[in-house]
Amino acid sequence: RFHGEGFQEGLAEGSHAGLAEGRRHGALHGARVGSEIGSYHGFALTWHCLLQKCTDEKNRKKIRALDSLIGMIQKFPYEDPTYDKLQEDLEKIRGKFKQVCSMLNIQSDFRIGPERSSLTF
């Protein structure tokens, strides 16, 4: 009988702790994604402002790419963490950001130096 009661108490306590940990983990992860996308958003809006004045063909392409990035960021479902294409859309945003950096001749931050990795083919 005490075995059973002990088990129930343990289960309740464990679930409670698990829930708290889950919430912490979710909040942390959510904050990371939010801050990453937020930084891309700020970056894109700034460059969009800077390039507004230039109307030549090359800059029009850059502005189109920036618009595309801003559009993807705005469409991202912040309210729904269970969205099944969340990772996919996040990768697309990251890819678009890298492409925009390439067009603007800026190094995107996550550059690893030429380190000596093991031989690969």
Added chain:
Amino acid sequence: PHVPVSPLGPGWSCRAVLSDAHTRTVRRVSWSPCGQYLASASFDGTTCVWKRQQDGFEVVATLEGHENEVKSVAWAPSGTLLATCSRDKSVWVWEVDDEEEEFECVSVLSAHTQDVKHVVWHPSLQLLASASYDDTVRLYREDDDDWLCCATLEGHTSTVWAVAWDSSGQRLVSCSDDRTLRVWQRQDSEGQGSGSEPSWKCVCTLSGYHGRSIYDVAWCHLTGAVATACGDDAVRVFEEVTPVSPMSPPKVHRSHFPAAFPCFPRLTLHCSASVLSTSVEAEPSLRNSPSVSFSRHMSRMARAVFPVSFRE
């Protein structure tokens, strides 16, 4: 700079050594369709584009952006697009501005979940194929202003090292670490609307022929023969045989009798190697014996056969 000349007489001479652009292994090179440009992909993370000059080659662009080793580079047949892929799991598509010789990144595609080994363009369409450590082949096409992954070919059970298109572009062959070759055929969407994506089905798997990983595959656009480079020190040539046996019933559904690729090489490959360079040129021999033979020199030199390509 002193350029060594082959003492063997007429043959190949080294015209240029382009040594200052890359700081690590140069993994792949690709000529532009017009022949005036050469792209080189390097483990230093950059891809250089060289232009043919009177007395050599000069770098006209350095494509940066990949986070680590670039594994492959390929020019599209149109000459206006370049594709690169890397250990960073992404495939980048670059557009060339003809007049200004400027390269612009038009898309960064992160569809693969692991190291991307090889990228190859379709022979006539703007369709790109990539092979990866994640055991899949993926296809990409342009859509609006961007590129997207339009198909994922699953089936291999290990790294896909390379991919080759047939001359029509209706089929492609992939070779893998799992020692098999797979032939994929484009399936035209039947009964679906015009806006649907064509799918690809694996119509043939060749297993049991290769003793080790298959590192490269080439599909000859003239003869239809498929050649493979394998870690078991052999080059194999496969040809398609359509069943014409008198025993088979006259009306047969295609799905029951897929085209077979038996390993009966019609050609004997004679490998010759020049003394100075380690490149190998294979020519079809006039003899018709059903086995692959190597000259004694070649078998001493080769431990594994690495890239393989057909002379067009």
